[in-house]
Amino acid sequence: MQVAFLLRFVVGVVSAAQLPHSLARPALGMVSLWCAVACAYLLNGVADVHEDRANGSQRPIARGDLPERTAANATVLLACAALLLAGLTGPGTVAWTAAFLVLGWAYSADPVKAKCSSGRCAVVVFGLGATAYGAGVSASGSGWTATGVLVAGVMSAWMALVGAVVKDLGDVTGDAAGGRRTVAVVHGARAARALAVAGALAVGTAAPALALLWAPTALVVAVPVALGAAWVVVRVVRAARHAHADRLRRRGAYRAFMVTQYVANLSAMLGLGLAPTLV
Missing domain, CATH: 1.10.357.140 (UbiA prenyltransferase)
Structure with a gap:
């Protein structure tokens, strides 16, 4: 973290x-x-x-x-x-x-x-x-800058709408024991998976669209996020087929989320840091 x-x-x-x-x-x-x-x-x-x-x-x-x-x-x-x-x-x-x-x-x-x-x-x-x-x-x-606002907004949304949801998929037992009222605890894993897929698709499609319309430089982040969103969806769907999988398998979507955010931020760090020297 x-x-x-x-x-x-x-x-x-x-x-x-x-x-x-x-x-x-x-x-x-x-x-x-x-x-x-x-x-x-x-x-x-x-x-x-x-x-x-x-x-x-x-x-x-x-x-x-x-x-x-x-x-x-x-x-x-x-x-x-x-x-x-x-x-x-x-x-x-x-x-x-x-x-x-x-x-x-x-x-x-x-x-x-x-x-x-x-x-x-x-x-x-x-x-x-x-x-x-x-x-x-x-x-x-x-x-x-417009690029900075878009990057911060997209990556913060990735955390809020994807990461915060898929994390719960692997932590239902402990969350319930601790009295948490997350979607996964209250409405079940199926509802949480549907919310995770919706969040991933929303951020994954909005990011490149907004970058193309508003700040093309932000594509260095938008493209990895779009690819990562597809990966998260695949992992969520796979986990749904193994309802009684161990915690490691249930956290597969969270690992996809984490890798995506590292790749996207590193891409932004390198791409935006080099951009002024290339102009």
């Missing part, structure tokens, strides 16, 4: 109106975001320990390798470090980082506890993605 969010930050930097002349501000901003992401990850691990153990997760807190109290204390230190480092980068980065921390809290903790509802989860996850890209744009010292 940490690497994916750092990639989003870098994509935000290279998608800005002008590449920074110095790497000092982006570097500080990246460390700031890493602290915020680590804070959110540890908080989620503490909040999810019961569900993770029911799902057989290998996360360190669930395994008992990291004491819950130690992790909880670390979240406070990481949040403070994130805001301090963001302050050295600029007020815009502080705002994006603070928003990320608030959303990370809202995902895992009361009173919002977005992880317990597919609808709330989608909204918060979209925000987590968008704030990571926004922090990168702000740390660049430049402004948003």
Whole structure:
């Protein structure tokens, strides 16, 4: 998770109106975001320990390798470090980082506890993605471009409408044990699979269409997302044929989602970063 969010930050930097002349501000901003992401990850691990153990997760807190109290204390230190480092980068980065921390809290903790509802989860996850890209744009010292807005929007939608749904397909047992009310728990795996397919098709078709109409440079992201959407659909359909498959098979669509987001963000990082030198 940490690497994916750092990639989003870098994509935000290279998608800005002008590449920074110095790497000092982006570097500080990246460390700031890493602290915020680590804070959110540890908080989620503490909040999810019961569900993770029911799902057989290998996360360190669930395994008992990291004491819950130690992790909880670390979240406070990481949040403070994130805001301090963001302050050295600029007020815009502080705002994006603070928003990320608030959303990370809202995902895992009361009173919002977005992880317990597919609808709330989608909204918060979209925000987590968008704030990571926004922090990168702000740390660049430049402004948003049409390409940057489209890339951030598409990839955040990919997280919210696809990733947040297919993740639930492999975690139904633990989610039910933890009292979550996701689509998969409340309405069953079939409804969750239908929602995942709809989300993948929506993002996979909208991304290239919007890129062609609005920002052709964003095709470096739109094409991998479209291909990844087809892959996710195939994995969801295959999983439906094996209703009693083990957790590894049920998480096949989630792995397809993850690979797609890495490929799309790396493609954006390389394509958008090289574009100014090719003009």
